Amino acid sequence: MESWTWMTVVVLLGLTVRWTVSLNSYSGAGKPPMFGDYEAQRHWQEITLNLPVKQWYFNSSDNNLQYWGLDYPPLTAYHSLLCAYVAKFINPDWVALHTSRGYESQAHKLFMRTTVLAADLLIYIPAVLLYCYSLKEISPKRKIASALCILLYPGLILIDYGHFQYNSVSLGFALWGVLGVSCDWDLLGSLAFCLALNYKQMELYHSLPFFCFLLGKCFKKGLRGKGSALFIRIACTVVASFLLCWLPFLTEREHALQVVRRLFPVDRGLFEDKVANIWCSLNVFLKIKDILPRHIQIAISFCFTFLSLLPACIKLTVQPSAKGFRFTLVSCALSFFLFSFQVHEKSILLVSLPVCLVLTEIPFMSTWFLLVSTFSMLPLLLKDQLLLPSVVTVMAFLIACSTFFPMFENTSEEQLQLKSFAVSVRRHLPGFTFLPRIIQCLFLSSVITMILLTILSVTLDPPQKLPDLFSVLICFVSCVNFVFFLVYFNIVIMWDSKNGRNRKKID
Amino acid sequence: MNGWRAPQELAQAQISPLCLGDYGDRARGLNAGALSSQRPSSWRMRTAHGHRLYSPYPHAQRPGSDGTPGMAAFGLAAGSGHWFSALALGVTLLKCLLIPTYHSTDFEVHRNWLAITHNLPISQWYYEATSEWTLDYPPFFAWFEYALSHIAKYFDQEMLDIHNLNYYSSRTLLFQRFSVILTDALFVYAVHECCKCIDGKRTGKDLTEKPKFVLSVLLLWNFGLLIVDHIHFQYNGFLSGLLLLSIARLFQKRHIEGAFLFAVLLHFKHIYLYVAPAYGIYLLRSYCFTASKPDGSVRWDSFSIVRVTALALIVFLVSALSLGPFLALNQLPQVFSRLFPFKRGLCHAYWAPNFWALYSALDKALCVTGLELKLLDPSQIPRASMTSGLVQQSQHTVLPSVSPSATLICTLIAILPSVFCLWFKPQGPRGFLRCLVLCALSSFMFGWHVHEKAILLAILPMSLLAVEKAGDATIFLILTTTGHYSLFPLLFTAPELPIKILLMSLFTVYSISSLRTLFRKEKPLFNWMETLYLLGLGPLEVCCEFLFPFTSWKLKYPFIPLLLTSVYCAVGITYAWIRLYASVLTGCLVSKTKKH
Structure with missing residues (x-):
């Protein structure tokens, strides 16, 4: 069979899984008065359709910001407006001001799910396919296999089609950005990334690697000649696209400031609910939230984030390469997730996307990470009654990955990209040959813990004194895993070029 | 699982014990058994030459040793x-x-x-x-x-x-x-x-x-x-x-087991009675008669009493186990009246795409044109329309109405040639499978109150034929694509609409392209007419489920999408049926004339 028919089959399979998951419940279904993210998205359609642009981000009698006020950048609002026009065409009740609050019906659910599928089909899926086609040095079959695995990644499917969000839009734009930048269409790439950034401010997690990679490229071309020209062109593209997105809000200074305040709600605290990052895990032993004043919390989280991503970013600026860029995307996003201020559990998807991109390079570690990332959202998924689709999609993903990228055969030092690290350790510790073995053991114990915790939290009721016992445990375990991955990815990044240099020497 | 080795295969094993060396890949071992009669000479030659002793198929490599990058990439070689x-x-x-x-x-x-x-x-x-x-x-x-x-x-x-x-x-x-x-x-x-x-x-x-x-x-x-x-x-x-x-x-060649399984199946769901003739004739001809004359006709003296008794005993025991208790309770008539409800109409609420759908559509068309041309008297037309949506007896207007016994006779006539073929020109299990598919299809074409789901009875066994011969692949693809499309009205709710379209395209894209790859060395699977017909399913779906609900006809003629679907699919299924019949009959006749 030709590769395009296989690609068609893969896309159809991905779409089928997406749609079947979307038949399940969504967040806050039938739970007044606040409902959930589903209602938030519907509410934004209502607001953007019925109110003038000036009032979207301001509190008023028609726009109670306490009730799912708009807190995403303008592009999200425009997208809501677009959906709202379609909704109004089908049934005006869905988006009527005030009266539509908490509207739920089968037809409306169908409509909302369709909007997600449409966005996914237009933005994310083409980006994935194009990315897989653009991969170099691998066979066509492997490209198809990686497309299937990326499209079957359960975390994104469950959050977008189960819980209900439009992550595929921002992640899709970011992926277009990665594609553009790695194929040397820097302007298109930065435009796509600006769109991503203007869709969800969380895309800032990816911004530093983009910045460093483009800066590195400019340096490489020489600051005197082509480099600075490129830099100026990129800067103009970025500024222009931002201006375009923010145009309606730039008429007054106060207006723009209000939007920014809505985007970065500093007063919501160091973290919310249960999230698998350092602060929430530390909270088990040390109530940082209560001990330290807020501005110190911000300073600490900023410092930690900055320090943890500094080495990888410097490295990328000095030696820009497409591969290094992908790995730096992973490690930066992970640093942000682990250390930054006000992180949501769903933000792990921002780490998962670049991990999907390195699936063909380090299949074993990527699969492992993607499993942990889905597991870390388990409390959320359980709350949305998505247990069955979660288990099924995770198993499907695991089967796909282990069929196409045999897991345990790929754990040699070479395939873990740890060869040069191991070599340099062996200079001091000659007996250091057990790395693959350790990693296999860690993998097994991690998987067993995840399975056990899943079974426990599904079957047992937590003790009355500790109602959040299982979700805290899940976050803690995931956090430990993520810290390990942060270390791993930083090692891979830092030892990468030495490997290259050694190869050159051998050549 | 381990008792599967057929006698013939063991016989082969004795020719060269070496071939028992690799039974890790049981599939190939078995293939050798099933096909031994066709390929012994080349096989023996290979063993004599001493290479690839482990595999009865010289050019089939062991799984895992396929060193092509594609294979390795797919990891399926593990x-x-x-x-x-x-x-x-x-x-x-x-x-x-x-x-x-x-x-x-x-x-x-x-x-x-x-x-x-x-x-x-x-x-x-x-x-x-x-x-x-x-x-x-x-x-x-x-x-x-x-x-x-x-x-x-x-x-x-x-x-x-x-x-x-x-x-x-x-x-x-x-x-x-x-x-x-x-x-x-x-x-x-x-x-x-x-x-x-x-x-x-x-x-x-x-x-x-x-x-x-x-x-x-x-x-x-x-x-x-x-x-x-x-x-x-x-x-x-x-x-x-x-x-x-x-x-x-x-x-x-494990006939007794096969017969037993089929007998059990019949007592699970009696719709499989449709394919029972194929089983009966095949077992009688190719199992109970142990030999044929050189020209392929039956040698009457080779009849094995033991085998026929064994078969009869199996069928009798299974039936006794199933129906015995009801016989003892004197309830058999009641059981049978439940199993065969002839009170239902010729066609189901939605017409299964068979001969009667075409017949009823023709009747409807004649009725409409008759009324237009004032050849028919409106007062004499019975009220019950075939598409009103209720399971009921209904009458045709212009053409003669069809009775259950008429459909039974039609079905029998349609099945007979294939069964004759199986008797006079037995072609091994493949001939049997062909006959089985024909039985299933013929009864689907002419049966009483056939449900559209019954097409699966033909599609599934047909898959086995499709991967072996290009001609069968063509018939299979037309049959499955139209047959599957005719199942669409089963799911009429909005949330399932994307699922059925996605899954159907998934299966159709895969089946067409994989079979085309399989037979890429032969001539193209479809001619322009078949291609056009299959592509027509797309617009048909768009018209029926996306455009029609927004037209004013929706209230006046709500049955039009179903009617269109049914008639369109009936054309394809009839075509597949005729082609399959033609291929079986020509195969039968050609080999007869060859022998003469």
Whole structure:
């Protein structure tokens, strides 16, 4: 069979899984008065359709910001407006001001799910396919296999089609950005990334690697000649696209400031609910939230984030390469997730996307990470009654990955990209040959813990004194895993070029 | 599992004990058994030359040794059968994802049967009529429901109450859905066995281009089974599994077992009576008569009394086990009246795409033109229209109305030539399979009150033929694509619309392109007319489900989409039926003249 028919089959399979998951419940279904993210998205359609642009981000009698006020950048609002026009065409009740609050019906659910599928089909899926086609040095079959695995990644499917969000839009734009930048269409790439950034401010997690990679490229071309020209062109593209997105809000200074305040709600605290990052895990032993004043919390989280991503970013600026860029995307996003201020559990998807991109390079570690990332959202998924689709999609993903990228055969030092690290350790510790073995053991114990915790939290009721016992445990375990991955990815990044240099020497 | 070695194969093993050396890949070993009569000379030659002793197929490499990058990339080379379990598990997971989808009244039918068999003594199973969905499957199926009900009580006791009509709970849903998914294990096993039976000589370099792989996908991921069993709700999976398993056993020369499985299957669901002639004639001709004359006609003196007694005993014992209790209770007439309800109409509410759909459409067209041209008197036209949507007896207006006995005669006439072929020119298990498909298709074409789901009876066995011969592949593709499309009206709810379109395109794209790859060295599978016809299904779907609901005809002529679908598909299925018949009859005649 030709590769395009296989690609068609893969896309159809991905779409089928997406749609079947979307038949399940969504967040806050039938739970007044606040409902959930589903209602938030519907509410934004209502607001953007019925109110003038000036009032979207301001509190008023028609726009109670306490009730799912708009807190995403303008592009999200425009997208809501677009959906709202379609909704109004089908049934005006869905988006009527005030009266539509908490509207739920089968037809409306169908409509909302369709909007997600449409966005996914237009933005994310083409980006994935194009990315897989653009991969170099691998066979066509492997490209198809990686497309299937990326499209079957359960975390994104469950959050977008189960819980209900439009992550595929921002992640899709970011992926277009990665594609553009790695194929040397820097302007298109930065435009796509600006769109991503203007869709969800969380895309800032990816911004530093983009910045460093483009800066590195400019340096490489020489600051005197082509480099600075490129830099100026990129800067103009970025500024222009931002201006375009923010145009309606730039008429007054106060207006723009209000939007920014809505985007970065500093007063919501160091973290919310249960999230698998350092602060929430530390909270088990040390109530940082209560001990330290807020501005110190911000300073600490900023410092930690900055320090943890500094080495990888410097490295990328000095030696820009497409591969290094992908790995730096992973490690930066992970640093942000682990250390930054006000992180949501769903933000792990921002780490998962670049991990999907390195699936063909380090299949074993990527699969492992993607499993942990889905597991870390388990409390959320359980709350949305998505247990069955979660288990099924995770198993499907695991089967796909282990069929196409045999897991345990790929754990040699070479395939873990740890060869040069191991070599340099062996200079001091000659007996250091057990790395693959350790990693296999860690993998097994991690998987067993995840399975056990899943079974426990599904079957047992937590003790009355500790109602959040299982979700805290899940976050803690995931956090430990993520810290390990942060270390791993930083090692891979830092030892990468030495490997290259050694190869050159051998050549 | 280990007792599968056929006598013939053992005989071969004695020729060269070396070939027993590699039974890791059982499939190939078995292929050798099934095909030994065709290829012994080349095989022996190879062993004599001493290379590739482990494999009866000289050019079929051992799985895992295929060094092509594609294979290695797919990782399927890791071990034989690994890809098969991935395919089976994958489709099982898809089935689990389909749990929350729409389910039809068949869900309530089976819930009611659970309640009936759980609460009542056997003597009342076929009398109970609280619900309108009375028990109308043979006794083995009733026993199957009885067994299920004893697991069901741990899920939700409420669903086992006979008077709890239309009862629904999420636990009931889970139980019923999982009972279908789990019993499908038999189907998976049957597919695994079938894959061993097909001709493996057409091996591509790539695993995904091997007939075995293609066949497993075509069967395991069959669109019709997926939507009928796992969305609409029925238990066709394990029943088809029994049928395929019995076919596989006949391929493997384990006739007694095959006959036993088919007898059991008949007592699970009597719709399989349609293909019983093929079984009867094949077993009589190729099993009970142990030899043929050189010209292929039967040698009457080779009749084996032992074999015929064994077969008769098997069938008798199975029937006794199933119907015996009801015979003892003197209830057989009641059981049969439930099993064969001739009170229903010629066509189902939605016409199955068969000959009668064309017939009724012609009648309708004649009626309309007659009225337009004032050749007919409006007052004489009976009110009951064929498409009113109720299961009832209805009459034709212009053409003569059709009685059950007429359809029976038509069906018998349609089946006869294929059966004659099987008797006068037996061509081994493949000839039998062809005849079986023809029986299924013919009865689908002319049967009384045929349901569109019955097309699966022909599609599934046809898959086995499709991967072996280009001509059969063409017929198979036309048959499956139109047959599957004709199942669309089963799912009419909006949330299932994308699922059916996506799954159908998935299966169609895969089946067409994989079979084209398999037979790429032969002439193209479709001519321009067939291509045009198949492509026409797309616009038809758009018209019926996307455009028609917005037109003013929706209220006036609500039946038009169904009528169009049914007639359009009937054309394709009739065409496939005629082509298959033509290929079988020419095969029969040509070999006859050759012999002369």
